[in-house]
Amino acid sequence: MTTNGLAGLRAVVTGGASGIGRATALALQAHGARVAVLDLTPEAVSAPLVGLRVDVADDASVRTAVEAAATELGGIDILVNNAGVGAAGTVEDNPDQQWRSVLDVNVLGVVRTTRAALPHLRRSANAAVVNTCSIAATAGLPQRALYSASKGAVLSLTLAMAADHVRENIRVNCVNPGTVDTPWVGRLLDAAEDPATERAALCARQPTGRLVTADEVAAAIVYLASPAAASVTGTALAVDGGMAGLRLRPA
Numbered sequence: 001m002t003t004n005g006l007a008g009l010r011a012v013v014t015g016g017a018s019g020i021g022r023a024t025a026l027a028l029q030a031h032g033a034r035v036a037v038l039d040l041t042p043e044a045v046s047a048p049l050v051g052l053r054v055d056v057a058d059d060a061s062v063r064t065a066v067e068a069a070a071t072e073l074g075g076i077d078i079l080v081n082n083a084g085v086g087a088a089g090t091v092e093d094n095p096d097q098q099w100r101s102v103l104d105v106n107v108l109g110v111v112r113t114t115r116a117a118l119p120h121l122r123r124s125a126n127a128a129v130v131n132t133c134s135i136a137a138t139a140g141l142p143q144r145a146l147y148s149a150s151k152g153a154v155l156s157l158t159l160a161m162a163a164d165h166v167r168e169n170i171r172v173n174c175v176n177p178g179t180v181d182t183p184w185v186g187r188l189l190d191a192a193e194d195p196a197t198e199r200a201a202l203c204a205r206q207p208t209g210r211l212v213t214a215d216e217v218a219a220a221i222v223y224l225a226s227p228a229a230a231s232v233t234g235t236a237l238a239v240d241g242g243m244a245g246l247r248l249r250p251a
């Protein structure tokens with residue numbers, strides 16, 4: 001495998017114990033990066049990945065974990081803000097407290113981790129932040145008001161942070177996955193009345209007719225994090241089976 005210029009770079013991946021984050025941590029490592037995974041469940045992470053406990057909803061926990069990662073890796077070049085939680089329902093279904101707790105993880109989690117990592121990123125010759133956003137940021141999905149609003153904020157934050165830090169040579173981009181076959185989606189399907197029908201409906205929603213794989217999203221994150229993307233900042237890369245871009249005519 002080529003290294004994409006990532007050999008020896010130091011990467012922090014939040015939510016890297018499962019799904020997209022796990023695939024990203026392993027892909028970065030396979031490209032020669034040294035990787036710390038910051039997660040609620042670091043015991044799920046095995047060497048050579050470094051597992052550190054964090055709750056991105058807690059500022060002190062984030063500052064402690066990011067400093068520990070920087071010490072362990074000898075600095076930070078790449079930050080992947082991937083930790084996130086889901087929420088179903090319309091604006092009538094989610095009480096204020098649920099809004100606060102989801103926004104605390106999905107939006108403020110990105111803010112806190114980036115804030116803690118910036119002093120380290122400023123010392124890097126390849127400083128890159130990649131946020132895991134979602135097609136939900138722009139798609140107008142039904143029954144996803146809170147989740148969509150949280151990812152809309154991540155998209156806006158990506159653009160604003162890219163503008164704020166471009167002259168410091170820190171790039172900021174995001175990926176917008178469609179529905180990805182991860183433990184998260186597995187849990188959603190398990191909870192459905194008829195998981196097979198629900199899976200078929202999720203597949204049909206994407207023009208490719210199948211779910212995105214975590215490895216496919218990881219490959220996009222690896223590219224955005226790598227020196228190969230040195231002129232790429234303030235972009236959202238859709239990895240969604242064509243869901244956002246294609247308007248297929250009914251057969």
Ligand code: NAD
Pocket residue numbers: 014015016017018019020021038039040041054055056057082083084085086105132133134135176177178179180181182183184185
């Ligand atoms: P997942 O549930 O498989 O993994 C999420 C990881 O985040 C877990 O390891 C979990 O422990 C960690 N995490 C959750 N809350 C945390 C917190 N407060 N602090 C630290 N870690 C925390 O989910 P996934 O499907 O891999 O999703 C990862 C990201 O991708 C999320 O931001 C999600 O919104 C986004 N996303 C997922 C899909 C999809 O279809 N799976 C689509 C678009 C975007």
